[in-house]
Amino acid sequence: MFFSRSHRLLIFVLSVPAFFFFVSSTGSSVVWAYDDAPEIYHSYLNQENFLDIKSYQFHKLKEEEWYESQGGWRLSGGSMGLDLLYTDLEVRLPYQLGEEATVYFKAWQEEFYEIKPFRYLVEVEWRAVKQVGLSFLGMPEYDKRKADQGGSITWGKRPWNYLRFQQLFQDLYYNEKNFYDTSYYSPHPVENHLEGAFSWNNWRGRFSYVLDKPFKQVFPKQELTFTYKSKDSRATLDYHYGEQRLAGLSCRSFDIQKRREIKNPSESSSPDNRQQQLLYTSTDLYWLHPLSAEMHGTIGLREDRFRNLFRQLDLAYDNYDFHLWTLQLYGILRHKTAADRYREYALYAADTDKVTDYHSAEREDKARRKPEVKFRVSWDLQNSANQSALMFTTSWNLDDFFNDFWDGGNISYQKTF
Numbered sequence: 001m002f003f004s005r006s007h008r009l010l011i012f013v014l015s016v017p018a019f020f021f022f023v024s025s026t027g028s029s030v031v032w033a034y035d036d037a038p039e040i041y042h043s044y045l046n047q048e049n050f051l052d053i054k055s056y057q058f059h060k061l062k063e064e065e066w067y068e069s070q071g072g073w074r075l076s077g078g079s080m081g082l083d084l085l086y087t088d089l090e091v092r093l094p095y096q097l098g099e100e101a102t103v104y105f106k107a108w109q110e111e112f113y114e115i116k117p118f119r120y121l122v123e124v125e126w127r128a129v130k131q132v133g134l135s136f137l138g139m140p141e142y143d144k145r146k147a148d149q150g151g152s153i154t155w156g157k158r159p160w161n162y163l164r165f166q167q168l169f170q171d172l173y174y175n176e177k178n179f180y181d182t183s184y185y186s187p188h189p190v191e192n193h194l195e196g197a198f199s200w201n202n203w204r205g206r207f208s209y210v211l212d213k214p215f216k217q218v219f220p221k222q223e224l225t226f227t228y229k230s231k232d233s234r235a236t237l238d239y240h241y242g243e244q245r246l247a248g249l250s251c252r253s254f255d256i257q258k259r260r261e262i263k264n265p266s267e268s269s270s271p272d273n274r275q276q277q278l279l280y281t282s283t284d285l286y287w288l289h290p291l292s293a294e295m296h297g298t299i300g301l302r303e304d305r306f307r308n309l310f311r312q313l314d315l316a317y318d319n320y321d322f323h324l325w326t327l328q329l330y331g332i333l334r335h336k337t338a339a340d341r342y343r344e345y346a347l348y349a350a351d352t353d354k355v356t357d358y359h360s361a362e363r364e365d366k367a368r369r370k371p372e373v374k375f376r377v378s379w380d381l382q383n384s385a386n387q388s389a390l391m392f393t394t395s396w397n398l399d400d401f402f403n404d405f406w407d408g409g410n411i412s413y414q415k416t417f
Contacts, residue, residue, distance in 0.1 A: 078410030
């Protein structure tokens, strides 16, 4: 149930300055929490991959159902070429124990630019006062070195009209309980996460900002050090002007910096002698409107920009800056063919630019700018009684149809409650 209008407005007014204070107060040290992805990889994204990702992501109407719900789980996966698969997994499972306590299980995994591990959290929230929740949370592990622990405070109540701050200590007991080798953290990784959401009149908004102090992991025996810092932000603002009618803007960005350095490498171009900065920004502008009782339309404009600044510390010949930029215009037609049965037709057309700029004069740069066009057909099987939907997708390559006509497939499932 939504709070009063004055309460909703107060949460929004307080959350905005709190958000910007939290971001600005960290200065240049803002980072994203360590996610157990310590390796440094080359970039293997293809020219059309951001069209693929957009076509595999959940429809905006499903996004609305997801964020209106108390919990659920969903998974989307689709081909990004012969060797890579886009995956997006989210799980939110709450169970209320009386009026004061709630237990949550949360999990997430998103992969499109490198291998990412499966992450999860167990949270116990206690509310002595209705408007304030205090939580103890963590990720238990058999190997206690890898266990995460932390806490949070929430003003308001999810899914809407709340402001929440969470702090999580990553690998909390690593230095004390590491009997496997002599490695240690200095300083220890700590995650800070600020998020909020508001609903006021026709406006809906959400934001999330996750950051951490830089840290170093030292392996004395191997004479290896690993350092990491990053930041990740997401924000969405929608204006609802009727049933399944909305216009909005969604943004995402991250900045991840890693460095692996070994004093005496046993091989040239060692994977333990690399430095990398991964930069990504995405902006999606969209408009949704019903066309009839059976037809619903979406048009949008989206820009994606991804960079991998790769440095091989022991071989300058391998240093490069990778850049992939995509500006796409898309349209989605959603057709209700029967009760709880839908079909979607979507067209994505983009200008793309893919560049590998080598720092060595001995290597030739790679650059290609070209249009990309793909067409998607999806079959959506829903069950409104249990709030679940299963979608099968096939897509077709229109810009080079006669040489390479099929452009991959996708399966997605979403369950809310």
